[in-house]
Every structure is written in C-alpha cells, then in structure tokens.
Amino acid sequence: MVKVEVKNLFKIFGPTPKKIYPLIKQGINKEQILKQTGHGVGVNDASFAVEEGEIFVVMGLSGSGKSTLIRCLNRLIEPSSGEILIDGQNIVGCSKETLQDVRRKKVAMIFQNFALLPHRSVLDNVGFGLEIQNEDLNTRNQKSIESLELVGLKGYENSMPSELSGGMQQRVGLARALTTNPDILLMDEAFSALDPLIRKEMQDELLSLQDRMHKTIIFITHDLDEALKIGDRIAIMKDGIIVQIGTPEEILNSPADDYVKEFVQDVNRAKIVTASSIMKKVDTIVSSKDGVRVAVRKMKEASISSIFVVDKARHLKGIVTIDDATNLLKQNKNDLESIIHKNVNTVSGNTSIEELLPLFISSPYPVVVLDDDNRVLGIIFKVSVLAGLLGEEDNDV
Amino acid sequence: MYKIPIGDIVEILISWLTTNFTSFFDGIKSILLTVINTFAWIFNGIPFYITILIFALIAWKFANKGTGIFAIVGLLVIQSMGLWRETMQTLALVITATFIALIIGIPLGIWMSRNDKLNNIMRPVLDFMQTMPAFVYLIPAVYFFDLGQVPGAVATVIFAMPPVVRLTSLGIRQVPEDVIEASHSFGATSSQLLFKVQIPLALPTILAGLNQTIMLSLSMVVISAMIGAGGLGNVVLRGITQMRIGEGFEGGLAVVILAMLLDRITQGLGQQKRKIKQ
Structure with a gap:
C-alpha cells in the first residue's frame, strides 16, 4: 500500500x-x-x-x-x-x-x-x-x-x-x-x-x-x-x-x-551486491533419479567437471564430480546417491558478496543460491564474484 | 535659515492633550497613586526588622549567602542613617514603575519579536525613550499629572522600559530555529510555541532585561524627586540644593545599597534559570 x-x-x-x-x-x-x-x-x-x-x-x-x-x-x-x-x-x-x-x-x-x-x-x-x-x-x-x-x-x-x-x-x-x-x-x-x-x-x-x-x-x-x-x-x-x-x-x-x-x-x-544479482541460472542440473550415466553425459555436453544433484522438488541434494562418476561407471555401478558430496555451501538470495567470499575458501565447489523453500535458484562461481565486485556482472556470460 | 518649529509643535500637542484628555490622565493618575500608596503602605507598615529579614531570605534564596548577609548589613545601615521611610518610599516607586514597565514591555517585546515591521518602528522609539535626557520627561509628566509621585512613576516607566522590551524581543529571536521547527513539526500552535518553548528559553535574557529596568528605575527616581516624587531622591536633592554634603552622601549611599541589593537578587534569578538551562 x-x-x-x-x-x-x-x-x-x-x-x-x-x-x-x-x-x-x-x-x-x-x-x-x-x-x-x-x-x-x-x-x-x-x-x-x-x-x-x-x-x-x-x-x-x-x-x-x-x-x-x-x-x-x-x-x-x-x-x-x-x-x-x-x-x-x-x-x-x-x-x-x-x-x-x-x-x-x-x-x-x-x-x-x-x-x-x-x-x-x-x-x-x-x-x-x-x-x-x-x-x-x-x-x-x-x-x-x-x-x-x-x-x-x-x-x-x-x-x-x-x-x-x-x-x-x-x-x-x-x-x-x-x-x-x-x-x-x-x-x-x-x-x-x-x-x-x-x-x-x-x-x-x-x-x-x-x-x-x-x-x-x-x-x-x-x-x-x-x-x-x-x-x-x-x-x-x-x-x-x-x-x-x-x-x-x-x-x-x-x-x-x-x-x-x-x-x-x-x-x-x-557489502551491497547480493548473491541473487551475480548468480547464474542453472541449466545443467541432474535429478537424483536420473542415474550416473545421465549425469556424466550432461557434464560432458556442458563441458563442466561437476554437476549439482536435486530431487523432484528441486531441493538440493549435493554435487557430483566427473571423476567420481566415471570411476563409478567403470565399476559398473549406477548408484548416484553414493558419490554425492554434501559439503556444498548454500546461501539465500540477499547474501552480500562480503559474506560469500569466505565460502569459496571452505569449499572447492560453486555456491548454491536457495530460495525460502530450499529450492535451487542459481549458482555462483568464483569468477562471477569477482565480476560482481568490479560491477561487470552480466547474466549472459 | 528656516527654523522648523518642533518645540512649538510639541507644546501645542501637549496642551491639546491636557485639555482634551483630562479625565483619561486623571484615571491613570488615581490608579497609579493607589498602586504606589499600597506598596508604600505595605513597606512602611511592616516593622523594619521583619522587612530586613524578608529581604535577607530572598537574597539568600535567589542569589547566595553573601548577598543575604549584605542585605542585613546594608539595610541596617540605612535604618541607622534614619532613611528607612524614604528608602521604602523609593522602593515602592521603583517596584510600581518596574511592574508597569513589565506589563507593557514584555508583551510589546513578544510582539516585536514576531513582527519585523513593528520591530523596525519600535527600535528608534526605544532609542528615543532611553537616550532623551531624563529631565525632559519631567515637564510633560507634570503637565499631565501635576506634581508628586505619579509623574515621577510615569517618567520612570518611560525611561526604564526599553531594556525589558529590547531583551524580551532579543531573547525570543535568539531561540534556536531548529527547536522552533521541531515544535512546529509536532503540531504546536503558536501560543503553545510561545509559552512552552520561546518564553522559557528566552527567560534568562528577559530577566537580564528586568535587571536593567530596575537599575534604570532607581537612577530615575533621584531625578524625579525634582517634581516631588519624594523618597531618597528628596534627601539627595536637599543635599545638593542646600549644600549639605553629609546628608546628600547618606541619601546617595542608601540608593547605592538598594541598587546593589536589587541587582544581585534579580541577577541571581537569571543565573538560576541559566543553571537549569544548562
């Protein structure tokens, strides 16, 4: 009003x-x-x-x-x-x-x-x-x-x-x-x-x-x-x-x-620029029911070394690296859940860059931005934090 | 060269006023006389030692202990010089004149603080009232009110009023703009602003004006003895005219003691307000 x-x-x-x-x-x-x-x-x-x-x-x-x-x-x-x-x-x-x-x-x-x-x-x-x-x-x-x-x-x-x-x-x-x-x-x-x-x-x-x-x-x-x-x-x-x-x-x-x-x-x-303005939309994400093969294919297609795993409701489960996934395939196993890394840092959309920075030290993976219901909104790479600091962020990169 | 007949005009004006406003001046005269006599009656009616005690207490309360002791010693000196009655008469005249000066002066000062035009008109008038040789007031005052205490009081009021008018206006104008703005922002009416903010904040300055007014009244009282206002002025005047140096000095000393006493008390009042302000 x-x-x-x-x-x-x-x-x-x-x-x-x-x-x-x-x-x-x-x-x-x-x-x-x-x-x-x-x-x-x-x-x-x-x-x-x-x-x-x-x-x-x-x-x-x-x-x-x-x-x-x-x-x-x-x-x-x-x-x-x-x-x-x-x-x-x-x-x-x-x-x-x-x-x-x-x-x-x-x-x-x-x-x-x-x-x-x-x-x-x-x-x-x-x-x-x-x-x-x-x-x-x-x-x-x-x-x-x-x-x-x-x-x-x-x-x-x-x-x-x-x-x-x-x-x-x-x-x-x-x-x-x-x-x-x-x-x-x-x-x-x-x-x-x-x-x-x-x-x-x-x-x-x-x-x-x-x-x-x-x-x-x-x-x-x-x-x-x-x-x-x-x-x-x-x-x-x-x-x-x-x-x-x-x-x-x-x-x-x-x-x-x-x-x-x-x-x-x-x-x-x-202090001012927030996570939601520098995060990237996640195009490549894998659902936990998809299995290891789909995950590997998606990573190869996007040429990335790790991929986030979500459940049906887009709640974050963790991250899977390409090395772990290919190893698992070599062993002829297909259980994606077993190789999910849980040490992914998550933040809300209004977190400032200042608060984001330490998270990149504690974890090698990108930071995930979640909404109030813990659904994945986007992810932030180290490079986008730097771009955000310089005021050059651009969501198309 | 052509002489502008200012003096003639004033004379015509005064005689016109005396003939046409006799009843008006008589009314003022009887009111003033009642006030002065009431004060004089009170001061002379109370035994001198009680008056001294009261003065000492007031001085102690508003100023300090020293002033209280000074009140006792000073007033006892006056009593011992045999000038008690004259002193009380003078005090009554001073208090009456100050009282009237405040009744007219404070509202006028408030009005001047709010109205620039009036302020511009009044400033030269106040200069005139204050710097015109005091003797000059005595002549028309006698025309209007005959000889005696009343013309003395009127001349004293005119001479002594400017400081309280000026300082009231100044005090109110000096109230910080932001405080006034804040009061407005809470929806204060202009009378709330005046009584809850402006006057309380201007009070130390207004009291300084009161102090000046009392001092000027006292100095005028001696002069107005020339038109029969009586009191200590008479004693001094007698000393001058009859070459009685001793008596003249005694009268003068009594005036000084009274002046110092009133000054310390009213200054104490102002300082007390200032202390609260800080």
Whole structure:
C-alpha cells in the first residue's frame, strides 16, 4: 500500500515563483535562474511514492534540495506547487487544522541537530508531542517511559539533554518522535552529526527497531554508504531534481547518469551486491533419479567437471564430480546417491558478496543460491564474484 | 535659515492633550497613586526588622549567602542613617514603575519579536525613550499629572522600559530555529510555541532585561524627586540644593545599597534559570 505519494512537487524560493516555471520548462538550470531572477529552485518536479513499512532514503549533496524536500512533506516549508498525499489525503493546501492533526498524529520528524528543548528534562522532551495534544500527565509520562525503553534510555528520564552525549541525545529525539505513535517518520540527516561508530550503532538500532515497528520512514542523508545500508529504496537528488530512484543494487548496477555513476564508484560493492544479482541460472542440473550415466553425459555436453544433484522438488541434494562418476561407471555401478558430496555451501538470495567470499575458501565447489523453500535458484562461481565486485556482472556470460 | 518649529509643535500637542484628555490622565493618575500608596503602605507598615529579614531570605534564596548577609548589613545601615521611610518610599516607586514597565514591555517585546515591521518602528522609539535626557520627561509628566509621585512613576516607566522590551524581543529571536521547527513539526500552535518553548528559553535574557529596568528605575527616581516624587531622591536633592554634603552622601549611599541589593537578587534569578538551562 502506498503511504506517501508526492506528485510533481516544486519549491521555488522567491517573491514570484510562478514566473519561474516557464524557465524551468525551458531547461534553464538552477544557477542561471538564481543569477537571472534571484529565485532559488529548491525542489524541481519531484515525484515518488513510498510504500507502507518502507525505508525510503533521499540522498544528495548539500544544496541538492533534499532537506527542502523533506520539510515540504510536513509543510515546515510551504511547497510552491504539486501534491503530497499521505494516506491518500492531499496535505498541500489543506486547512491549518488538518495540517496540525497530520503533524500531531501521523508524521513525526527527527532532526540533524537533535533540536531538543534544552530547558526540559529528557522525560518532558519525549512527552512534548503528547503535551501539545493536551494529553494528561500520567498517560504522557507512561508513554514517554515506554519509548525511552524502546531506544535504550531507561533511567535517564530526569537527565537534562545537555548532560547526554550526541548519540544519546538523538535517541531522545527518536523516542520523542515515537511517543505520538506516528505512522511516518521523517529523518533529516538524523545520524549525520554523530561520530562514525555511534552512527553505525544508530543505523543498526534503527533497522532493528524497524523490524519490530514497521513504520514508513523517509530518511535524508548525504552519506551514500548510509543510504545503501538502511534504504529499501533510494532516491538520488541533484539540484532539486530526483535523478534516479531504485533499490541500492539498481543504483549501483545501473546508474542513471554520470552524476550517479561518479557517486557510486567508491562504494564498497562487496557489502551491497547480493548473491541473487551475480548468480547464474542453472541449466545443467541432474535429478537424483536420473542415474550416473545421465549425469556424466550432461557434464560432458556442458563441458563442466561437476554437476549439482536435486530431487523432484528441486531441493538440493549435493554435487557430483566427473571423476567420481566415471570411476563409478567403470565399476559398473549406477548408484548416484553414493558419490554425492554434501559439503556444498548454500546461501539465500540477499547474501552480500562480503559474506560469500569466505565460502569459496571452505569449499572447492560453486555456491548454491536457495530460495525460502530450499529450492535451487542459481549458482555462483568464483569468477562471477569477482565480476560482481568490479560491477561487470552480466547474466549472459 | 528656516527654523522648523518642533518645540512649538510639541507644546501645542501637549496642551491639546491636557485639555482634551483630562479625565483619561486623571484615571491613570488615581490608579497609579493607589498602586504606589499600597506598596508604600505595605513597606512602611511592616516593622523594619521583619522587612530586613524578608529581604535577607530572598537574597539568600535567589542569589547566595553573601548577598543575604549584605542585605542585613546594608539595610541596617540605612535604618541607622534614619532613611528607612524614604528608602521604602523609593522602593515602592521603583517596584510600581518596574511592574508597569513589565506589563507593557514584555508583551510589546513578544510582539516585536514576531513582527519585523513593528520591530523596525519600535527600535528608534526605544532609542528615543532611553537616550532623551531624563529631565525632559519631567515637564510633560507634570503637565499631565501635576506634581508628586505619579509623574515621577510615569517618567520612570518611560525611561526604564526599553531594556525589558529590547531583551524580551532579543531573547525570543535568539531561540534556536531548529527547536522552533521541531515544535512546529509536532503540531504546536503558536501560543503553545510561545509559552512552552520561546518564553522559557528566552527567560534568562528577559530577566537580564528586568535587571536593567530596575537599575534604570532607581537612577530615575533621584531625578524625579525634582517634581516631588519624594523618597531618597528628596534627601539627595536637599543635599545638593542646600549644600549639605553629609546628608546628600547618606541619601546617595542608601540608593547605592538598594541598587546593589536589587541587582544581585534579580541577577541571581537569571543565573538560576541559566543553571537549569544548562
């Protein structure tokens, strides 16, 4: 189900945004528009849809309009034109009351610099959203304590924000956003101000929280590694334009233009590229009921030295080498089962290359990719892992 | 060269106001007089040792122990100089003027913080109020309110109000933008934003303004003795006009003691807020 849908969103800063649309249509770029008219183009024709329970990352360098975009989603910045549908309701141009209700109940935001209220204790910060809704003190405190527990800050209720480290302050920010139990979290560079170790910790924590909560999260970052790590899908922004939207692998494997390509070239592909994208379909496979002769013939036809054996339901049984098979034939035996090697490594489709590499050390055979029902999806050779690392994988090879 | 008749215009304006708004000014006068007299009556009604004790406790609580001891010693000195009644009269006038300055000044400062146009208009007006030689206020104040404590209080309010207005506006403008954004993002109304976020965060700055306002009130009180506002100003004035150096010094010393005491207490208030903030 689509939770948030953005259609043709524009944000133009300046006194007369209407005069700027024709210029944008002519393809005049952001810098020239600023020079000629003094208008800043913040967001230029953004359209995307975020599914319920998805982590949608918007990535771009500073000045790319990503922070403007996320602020349009709860109208902290008033969009110039376009539609923003939250649960099908257009919040652009809606009444003040409706907007207030959306902000109070549906959408919560987490900020780069935490934006905690320095004069309030952690507990009162976390309960702020409910206080705004005139919730009574008991319910407020009870729910605040629950969210603090969720982010691992139990016992810090009475601390002041300034007494906490950056990572802990952002946990308070996260707890504050969770207390009103919103469906949608807007995270504006939420972890960018933290040092690398804490940042990684918070990313992991967010992912594990998300496993339990299934919120719809729109996450802004300028850090590609972060985007690839936590994003189900990523939108890449440049000069207010969304250049590409796709899964991390799609972005890595088929960058839409040179800008994206340049972005992704330094990425550690071993962490991102998964087994399913580098595996080969298995054309030559033998069923355990076929017998040794069929296996040998198939190996000779395909000129390979070993072949995988599956049962009727395509469940993997093991691997047979050509040497063993011909030996068995010389002895006039035909029992395929007796020569099956079981030490075959199997992985699921979303295993990363990084995790695949050690498997090739422990076993001489290709790695088999299985689906959830343990059926064979494909196999991976050493060479395809290397190709995957270089970004040259091609399923036809 | 043509002389612009600014002085004439002001004179015409003032006399027009006095003739047409007599009842309005009389109303203000009676209200102010009631407030001042009530304060004076309270301060003079309480025996001096209890007042000293109360001051010492307040000073101890809001500032520190040293200030508490200073309160006792300082006020005993005033008592022993025989200036207790005058001091309490001055205190009543200062408190009344400060009170009125806050009632007008804080809302005005809040409004200025939210409205750039008003801010631009008010800034020169505040400069005017603060830098116009204080004596100049005394003349129209006498026109409107006759001689006595009321014109003294009015002139004091005008002279002492600018700091609290300015610092209220400044304090609210200095509330970090991200905190305001966060409050909006949770659906805060503008009054929730003001009372739950902006004013609490601006409070140390507003209290600094209060401190300045009290100090200016005290300095104005001596001047307004020239139009019969009474109190310690009278003592000083008598010292000047009749060349009684000793008496003048005593009056001046009492003003200094009172000023230091009020300053330390209000500063203590601000620092307490700052401590919480940190």
